Amino acid sequence: MNVLVTGAAGFIGSAYVRMLLRSDGPTITVLDKLTYAGSLDNLPLDHPRLEFVQGDIRDAELVAKLTSQADHVVHFAAESHVDRSISGASDFVLTNVVGTQTLLEGALRGGVSTFVHISTDEVYGSVDSGSSDEEYLLRPSSPYSASKASSDLLALAYHHTHGLDVRVTRCSNNYGPHQFPEKVIPLFVTNLLDGHQVPLYGEGLNVRDWLHVDDHCRGVELVRTQGRPGEVYNIGGGTELSNKELTGLLLEACGADWDRVTHVADRKGHDLRYSVDWSKAREELGYRPRHDFRSGLAETVDWYRAHRAWWEPLKRRVAEEHA
Ligand code: NAD
Ligand code: TDX
Numbered sequence: 001m002n003v004l005v006t007g008a009a010g011f012i013g014s015a016y017v018r019m020l021l022r023s024d025g026p027t028i029t030v031l032d033k034l035t036y037a038g039s040l041d042n043l044p045l046d047h048p049r050l051e052f053v054q055g056d057i058r059d060a061e062l063v064a065k066l067t068s069q070a071d072h073v074v075h076f077a078a079e080s081h082v083d084r085s086i087s088g089a090s091d092f093v094l095t096n097v098v099g100t101q102t103l104l105e106g107a108l109r110g111g112v113s114t115f116v117h118i119s120t121d122e123v124y125g126s127v128d129s130g131s132s133d134e135e136y137l138l139r140p141s142s143p144y145s146a147s148k149a150s151s152d153l154l155a156l157a158y159h160h161t162h163g164l165d166v167r168v169t170r171c172s173n174n175y176g177p178h179q180f181p182e183k184v185i186p187l188f189v190t191n192l193l194d195g196h197q198v199p200l201y202g203e204g205l206n207v208r209d210w211l212h213v214d215d216h217c218r219g220v221e222l223v224r225t226q227g228r229p230g231e232v233y234n235i236g237g238g239t240e241l242s243n244k245e246l247t248g249l250l251l252e253a254c255g256a257d258w259d260r261v262t263h264v265a266d267r268k269g270h271d272l273r274y275s276v277d278w279s280k281a282r283e284e285l286g287y288r289p290r291h292d293f294r295s296g297l298a299e300t301v302d303w304y305r306a307h308r309a310w311w312e313p314l315k316r317r318v319a320e321e322h323a
Pocket of ligand 2: 083119121122173183184187200
């Protein structure tokens with residue numbers, strides 16, 4: 001059995017591959033373009049069951065070759081940062097929409113038996129109260145989430161039209177080691193470890209549900225191995241916090257005070273709250289997050305403390321981009 005995993009030089013895909021390689025299982029081929037968000041340091045490249053291919057999911061010829069050798073595809077590759085989609089959306093459409101369609105076409109022609117598409121809770125848009133189940137209306141509001149919703153619909157269309165066994169997951173905000181230091185938790189932690197200020201958007205009242213990346217990866221694996229074709233599964237974390245509450249916990253974990261917080265202009269079109277109802281994954285697949293948020297956060301902060309060599313070059317590159 002060979003599993004083609006796209007985008008696995010990034011945060012979540014690399015955690016998924018490391019998880020699969022920890023026990024007996026399939027051979028894995030990673031397809032990743034190595035954009036600013038991808039790093040070979042995230043993968044155990046010398047593992048005998050792992051092959052790494054650098055390339056773009058929009059490269060139809062390469063995709064045809066890899067899908068013809070793959071039994072399953074798990075598709076993580078995406079442009080993933082909301083703020084970048086606000087300053088420029090074209091890469092989001094090219095990778096998330098056109099790239100996903102290229103991969104679906106390759107999977108169909110190559111005879112792939114199962115295609116897991118990794119989506120996000122953001123496709124439901126902001127949910128002021130209650131939680132979105134899988135039947136909830138898709139009302140994405142940022143260019144990022146609109147591009148993810150488009151790719152979800154394309155994935156489901158390949159199931160309905162062509163009978164391709166597509167399964168879609170929609171998860172909440174992931175946290176954990178190896179997350180690129182532009183997302184709020186690693187950005188704030190690394191700024192605090194460096195003695196810098198942290199930029200809290202608006203009043204800090206926006207709410208996110210936090211999911212440990214390893215819990216997410218277990219959920220994805222349950223969907224790949226036990227899910228049903230054509231189905232969507234929400235994967236939640238069970239810890240909803242306002243950004244202000246999260247910032248308080250991060251300050252505490254890093255031994256810093258509120259004077260290190262700078263209130264900055266709010267994100268344009270900032271969604272107030274996401275919340276997914278993940279009872280379907282619990283009831284059908286036995287999914288349940290195992291990580292307690294406080295200890296998961298403490299371990300994550302420790303990881304960033306111990307791995308400056310991983311994140312310092314990434315932050316330098318982002319600073320150069322903005323210079
Ligand atoms: P990430 O930005 O850390 O990694 C993305 C990876 O995709 C990188 O390695 C990058 O090099 C690769 N990539 C980008 N464009 C590519 C292309 N055209 N061809 C091949 N590879 C390409 O992202 P992440 O946080 O690990 O997110 C993984 C997936 O999970 C994404 O689909 C994202 O939308 C989804 N998701 C993420 C979160 C989160 O909290 N991070 C939450 C919900 C859903
Ligand atoms: O500097 C910041 N200050 C701040 O207050 C940043 C970067 C973020 N924030 C706020 C905005 C959000 O309300 O923190 C919250 C989390 O922001 P991000 O880490 O950028 O994540 P979010 O926008 O919620 O999107 C994430 O979860 C869903 C991932 O980046 C997406 O890929 C995923 O689909």
